[in-house]
Structures are given as C-alpha cells and as structure tokens.
Amino acid sequence: MKKCTNKTFVSTLLALLFSVALLLSGCGAADGAKLEAKVKSAGKAEASDIKMALPSMNASYLPLFVAEANKLFEKNNVKVAFTKVQGGVIALRGLQTNEFQIISSLPESVITGVAQGADIKMIGTLDDHSMYSIYATSDIKSPKDLKGQVVATNRTGNGTDIQLRWWLKNNGLAPDKDVRIIEAGENSTRLQALVSGQAKLTILSQPTDLKAEASGMHKLALMRDELKSYNHNMLMANGQFLKENPDAAKGFMAAIAEATEYAKKPENREEMVKLIMGKLDMGEEDAQKSFDFVLPALANQGKINRDGVEWAIETTKETGMLKGEVTTKELIEEAYITE
Incomplete structure (x- = not known):
C-alpha cells in the first residue's frame, strides 16, 4: 500500500473540513429560519372574534361580502362570523346583551335605545342614502290616488314605518x-299585501323590489330622490366591546373601508355582480340591477352622514317614539373610521 503524501493529506483534510462547514451552515440556516418564524408568530397578536347580526340579506351588504371574500377582515386581524336574524329588533336585543358585538341596522331603533340608556354606538355605515323604494298597485298613478286607501308598513314605530x-x-x-296604515311585517309579507289586494302601496328594499316588479307592481318613488340625508345600513357596536377591543373595532372598519373602495372600482364590476349572484342565489340580470342600485349609495370609508342621523332623530321624535332627548354626540363614535 502506498503512503499518502503530505500534499494529498492536506487536500483531503481541507475537503473534509469544507464539507463539515457546509453541513453546519445548512443546519444553522434552518435553525435560524425556524427561530425567525417563531419570533414573527409570537409578535403577531391573536385575531379578535366579532359576531355580527344581519337582519336581512341583500346587496346592500356588498362591502361585507367583499371583505369576507378577499380576506380583508383577516388582513386587519379580526375574525367576523355573520348570523342572519329575523329583523332589527332581535339584532338590537342581541347587541345590547353583547351576544353580537356589531350589527347592521336602521338608525331609528338605536336612537330610541340609546335614549333609554342602552350602551350602543354608531361606528359607521355601509351606505349614506336610503335603500327603500315606494311600490304601488297598477291603479295608483300618483300619491293623490291613495286618499281613502290602505298602505302596508312593517311595524308601527320602526325605521321602515317612520320612512313610509x-x-x-x-x-x-x-x-x-x-290613508289607513296596516302592519304587514317584513319585505316579503308587505309585498304579499299588495299582491293579495290588502293594500295599495308599501315601502320595499332590494331584492324584494325586483319581485314586486315581476308581480306587476310599479315603482312610484325612489326614497333617496326625496330623502336626501340618511344612513340605511348603519354599523352599531356594543359599548363594552368598544371599550375592551378598540383595535378590533378599528380593524373591522378598516376592512369595510378597503372593501367599499374595491367594490366601487369600475374594473371590478363583473366580479361584484358574480359575488352578489353567489351570495344571494340571484340570476345575472337581477344581480346587475341590484349592484347598480346599491353602488351610488355606498359610503366612502364607512363614514356616517351626520345630517342623516339628525333627520332620524327629529323624525323619530315627531312620531312620538322617541321619549326624551338624544344627541349625535351620544350616538356617534367615529374614532374607529380609517381616514
């Protein structure tokens, strides 16, 4: 057997040392990556859970649909779970008990609730115009034709009734x-009151307005043409939740602001129509009509129309439903809106 020369020995040793160095370097990089991941994970706060009640399901909730579909809530470190409830009264009741941290609602019921001591705040709005339309039977051509007739409302004293x-x-x-006013309940049953001949006119929101047209009813008026200042789908939050989770409320409103901006971009129209179709199980033509109806009313950054809140306060007072005084300062908390 031949002996290794000094030169050969040195070369072999150097190669061995180089291999060991590479191995150690790889292990170090892997360990470093794991450590970095752990640090990042530890530094990120756990997402806050928000339960939100929706008293109906329609295209007015488009910003919520967009935020959910594009994971904008997660981006802003909140997890939002939606629950469909039967009407704004149930939603408000759940908000007061903190069963729901946020709800969407007409402003009038919240105004009366706060006047009675409820710990609730208006933190934003999905839209800053009324989403209602006035529909009538074919024989009612103008308001004067309604004298001596019957009109259908939801429930005496609620926001729908006040607007009608x-x-x-x-x-x-x-x-x-x-005119005589009868209580007929939600959108679908108010429409049925017209179809059955119980009433000659009612107030409807979409998508029931499309069903009204299909049933032979006609649009007598678009509320936003006459009522210039209003907030239809306001975002109300539980006061205790706001005190304990201000960052969660800001994250929620930041997601709404980004979603609204995204929905308004012309290049996203087709995507919005498809989203409405999927969420509301609606055909393309009806989804396009709903989108075109909702789009002009979406509120930038979710900002509240303060004149609309003032209108709601005064009108609720005129109906006798508001007992006592309440101010916009008591009602509105805009600190959570992203500028």
Whole structure:
C-alpha cells in the first residue's frame, strides 16, 4: 500500500473540513429560519372574534361580502362570523346583551335605545342614502290616488314605518287620516299585501323590489330622490366591546373601508355582480340591477352622514317614539373610521 503524501493529506483534510462547514451552515440556516418564524408568530397578536347580526340579506351588504371574500377582515386581524336574524329588533336585543358585538341596522331603533340608556354606538355605515323604494298597485298613478286607501308598513314605530310615514306627509297625505296604515311585517309579507289586494302601496328594499316588479307592481318613488340625508345600513357596536377591543373595532372598519373602495372600482364590476349572484342565489340580470342600485349609495370609508342621523332623530321624535332627548354626540363614535 502506498503512503499518502503530505500534499494529498492536506487536500483531503481541507475537503473534509469544507464539507463539515457546509453541513453546519445548512443546519444553522434552518435553525435560524425556524427561530425567525417563531419570533414573527409570537409578535403577531391573536385575531379578535366579532359576531355580527344581519337582519336581512341583500346587496346592500356588498362591502361585507367583499371583505369576507378577499380576506380583508383577516388582513386587519379580526375574525367576523355573520348570523342572519329575523329583523332589527332581535339584532338590537342581541347587541345590547353583547351576544353580537356589531350589527347592521336602521338608525331609528338605536336612537330610541340609546335614549333609554342602552350602551350602543354608531361606528359607521355601509351606505349614506336610503335603500327603500315606494311600490304601488297598477291603479295608483300618483300619491293623490291613495286618499281613502290602505298602505302596508312593517311595524308601527320602526325605521321602515317612520320612512313610509315621512314619505306620505312629504306628498301631502296625513297618515292614519287620509290613508289607513296596516302592519304587514317584513319585505316579503308587505309585498304579499299588495299582491293579495290588502293594500295599495308599501315601502320595499332590494331584492324584494325586483319581485314586486315581476308581480306587476310599479315603482312610484325612489326614497333617496326625496330623502336626501340618511344612513340605511348603519354599523352599531356594543359599548363594552368598544371599550375592551378598540383595535378590533378599528380593524373591522378598516376592512369595510378597503372593501367599499374595491367594490366601487369600475374594473371590478363583473366580479361584484358574480359575488352578489353567489351570495344571494340571484340570476345575472337581477344581480346587475341590484349592484347598480346599491353602488351610488355606498359610503366612502364607512363614514356616517351626520345630517342623516339628525333627520332620524327629529323624525323619530315627531312620531312620538322617541321619549326624551338624544344627541349625535351620544350616538356617534367615529374614532374607529380609517381616514
């Protein structure tokens, strides 16, 4: 056997040392990557859970659909679970008990609730115009044709009823005098009151307005053409939740702001229509109509129309439903809106 020369021995040793160095370097990099991942994971706060009640399901909730579909809530470190409830009264009741941390609602019921001591705040809005339309049977051509007739409302004193009564007055009719008002419940049953002949006119939101047209009813008025200042789907939060989780409320509103901006971009129209189709099990033509109806009313950054809140306060007071005084300062908390 031949002996290794010094030169050969040195070369072999150097190669061995180089291999060991590479191995150690690889292990170090892997360990470093794991450590970095752990640090990042430890530094990120756990996402806050928010339960949100929706008293209906329609295209007005488009910013919520967009935020959910594009994971904008997760991006802003909140996890939002939606629950469909039967009407705003149930949603409000759940908000007061903190069963729900946020709800979408007309402003009038919250105004009366806060006046009675409820710990609730308006933190934003999905839209800053009314989403209602006035529909009538084919024989009612103008408001004057309603004298002596019956009109259908939801429930006396709620936001829907207040808007309907305002519209009647705005068109020269005295509620409960020139016209008789009956309680018919939610959108679908109010429409049925027209179809069955129980009433000649009612107030509807989409997508029931599309069903009204398909049933032979006609749109007598678009509320936003007459009622210039309003917030339809307001975002209300439980006061205790806001005190304990201010960052979660800010994250929620940041997601709404980004979602609204995304929905308004013309290049995203087709995507929005498809989203509405999927969420509401709606055909493309109806989804396009719903999108076109909702789009002009979406509120930038979720900002509240303060004149609309003032209108709601005064009109609720006129109906006698508001007992005592309440101010916008008591109602609105805009600190959570992203500028």
